[in-house]
Amino acid sequence: MSPFPRPAERAPDNLDRPRHWSADAECKGEVTAVFYPAPGENSAYAKSICWRCPVRVECLTHALEWPENFGVFGGLDEKERRELIADARRLAAKQREKETSGAAS
Numbered sequence: 001m002s003p004f005p006r007p008a009e010r011a012p013d014n015l016d017r018p019r020h021w022s023a024d025a026e027c028k029g030e031v032t033a034v035f036y037p038a039p040g041e042n043s044a045y046a047k048s049i050c051w052r053c054p055v056r057v058e059c060l061t062h063a064l065e066w067p068e069n070f071g072v073f074g075g076l077d078e079k080e081r082r083e084l085i086a087d088a089r090r091l092a093a094k095q096r097e098k099e100t101s102g103a104a105s
């Protein structure tokens with residue numbers, strides 16, 4: 001079992017704080033191990049749960065910001081999240097390059 005709690009397993013909301021997004025997680029009650037497939041194991045079942053989850057965007061944002069380095073969060077596994085970050089960095093670099101070359105002309 002992973003040392004990382006799934007969003008739905010984190011501390012429940014108390015009345016003094018606004019309701020946390022994980023309270024609406026579709027993975028509540030699911031076996032945690034499903035979201036941490038071993039290398040080479042299929043993550044399709046976990047992703048199918050995520051894709052119908054109403055807080056998928058919040059979960060993915062959390063996983064990217066924390067960052068969560070293992071497991072399926074927001075419908076993406078760790079490799080897909082790394083690719084997403086790399087794509088965003090490439091896009092930002094291209095944008096900066098475009099702005100710099102535009103400023104020089």
Ligand code: SF4
Pocket residue numbers: 006007008022025026027028035049050051053054055056057059060072073074075
């Ligand atoms: S997106 Fe997936 S891991 Fe995240 S809260 Fe929803 S069901 Fe759970």
